[in-house]
Amino acid sequence: MDFQFTAQQETFRQEVREFLRKELGPDWKGGKTQEMFSPEFSRKLGKKGWIGIGWPKEYGGGGRPHMDQLIFGEEMLYGRAPAAAHILAQNMVGPTLINVGSEEHKKKFLPMILSGEVVFCLAYTEPQAGSDLASLQTSAVADGDYFRINGQKTFISFAGEAHYGWIGVRTDPNAPKKHRGISIFIVDMKTPGITTRELHTMFDHTLYEVFFDDAKVHKSCVVGQLNQGWYYITQALDHERVFMAATIAGYQRIFDEIVEYAKVTKRNGILLSKDPIIQQKLTEMAIELHVGRLLGYRLAWLLEQGIVPFAEASISKVFTSELEKRLGNLGMQVLGLYGQLQQGARHAPYNGYLEWEYRFSPMQAVGGGANEIQRIIIAIAGLGLPR
């Protein structure tokens, strides 16, 4: 067994770190989700060749192994790099097109994803299809060389900014199993009949409802084969797992800032870092972060061995998302009364980042497959428990 990164990997880590420091400046503290959306930064990253570093070389990717992707992800998250504009296209759209897309789709979309010029939104969830996603009802009905799409999506990130939508629709309402009647379409968000409406979240992030009102799209918008959408959706999740493996790095950054604050801030005459109760809480979190990081390394390692780690990925998702909520709470606790001050307030430590984090943190356990669903995946797929 060997837990060491190679010298090349360490060099790569340094290279990423220095690039981010140069591009974002030494004082960059990141921001809320909307501030993490920067097409300008995405284009810079594309120019550097750092979008799609894990994609195969023949498609213009970096061809780097999973461990390199893990390192890259860690540095991006620790540096709070504003990658929201291209991350979905890079992690879900590109890899799926490479696997199952038509030549036309590959030629059209892969280069613009790699250069950071295109924004995709992912639209699966519907008002009546959340955890039970395969029940989605938005329909696409063939009409000559076209399809007519009708229905509604909800809780969609960046639908207002996106050039294209990557949407799941029902194309065979009579399929014997509901999973078999779903297809993926790429639609131009400017298509007549597609409208969006803002949904404002507690954590200042704008989500969207997307309405399809007889939106007419050409049949070439179908990704891969018709009615294979469910298979593509689950397969695409695999590509996300290696980025999930890096998640802890973002939390480590928050934790390091909390510790830094505790070391220089006095309350009741003593440094917070010397307060036994605060110490206890910080220490517990340090242990959890350490454990979580190793969980991520294990995930990346399994992927590198060509194993699809369904259950391990779910364990990691549950672990990190629940850790994040405790971290959000810890941050506000350490800051005491100051913890409640929001961005822009005169006395707000870290410009209110931890106050925002507390509001943001419940999202991860809900989104991307609620933790209740993840636990069932762990039990059934991982442990072989009966349905």
Add this chain to the structure above:
Amino acid sequence: MNLDLTEEQEMLRTSARDFLTKECPKTLVRKLEEEEKGYSPELWSKMAELGWLGLVLPEEYNGMGMGFMDLIILLQEMGRNIVPGPFFSTVVLGSLPILSAGTEEQKKEFLPKIASGKMIFTIAITEPSARYDAAGIEAKATAQGDSFVINGTKLFVENAHIADYLICATRTKKSKKPEDGITLFLVDTKNPGIKCEVMPTIGADKLCEVVFEDVEVPKKNMLGQLHKGWPIVARAMEQAAIAKCAEMVGGCEASMDMTLAYVKERVQYGRPIGSFQVIQHYCANMWSNVETSRNILYMAAWKVAEGLPAAKDVAVAKGWINEAYKFVTERAMQCHGAIGTTRDHDIGLYYRRAKAGELAFGDTDFQKELVAQSLGL
């Protein structure tokens, strides 16, 4: 990075699992819990024949010349099966400090006997103050001609009642820094000044009270240098903590396996209880604890094996695994229902050992203190 076991380690794991399943059934575990001696000389000599007692000792001392990581794999299997007896105290607590700090003469005298199963060892650190730090070591050793004379009481000394020798940590000098002035001795337990009594414990793991009354030890039996024994103890405790983690992770795995088998088979309301979401969630949470524990164990053990600074890693691992093993066995107990609480059921053996394991070589609060230090708090 390479997170796989070597082929040799896989083989060691398989053969250990097969051997222990056959030679150390739970009937034997229960029987030995009740007996004062607490080990089976027959099993002990078989383990010696397999080379386990000298697994990490160099070949020149009749050892197998394998590494610390291999020992971790073996201990994980021992924890999985539960193996009563003095393996841990002899191999981890006895042979490793002698190997790292002993003179050539001491190594030649003791290590081959340990490897061949002729000598049982243990270490005596903790005292009535019940702490693992340097300040807790107060038993006095006073120079007297060519000998030292030890007086004091040691508590929680594993298997002292059957040990042929024990390593005793003593205070030979008072100084401002408690780490300074500690000296270790290899003590023959046949010395008439030693009184030993087994204390009934939750883990039935034969922890003893050992009273030293004018126990004379020849100078040549000093392990390491005069007054400079603490680094040896600290290293031994670090190795012991992570070795204990290996046993505990094995115990987690066994508890998980037993629970999965049970919830798949136990039927209520016409369905296996494992099909109920609440049980599925319990099991998912248990497995998360098993997985994280295994990862953190290997990372810390790897650092110890490589001789890298491992204080934080070991503290994190022991702190985490302490809680994980308790969590897993408690949930296992709940999933089993009333049958799990009976003496006849195996899960209780693990439930009790989870608590005993937590207390050994630093409980969770102790480990957190070490982590706090590493954060510079």
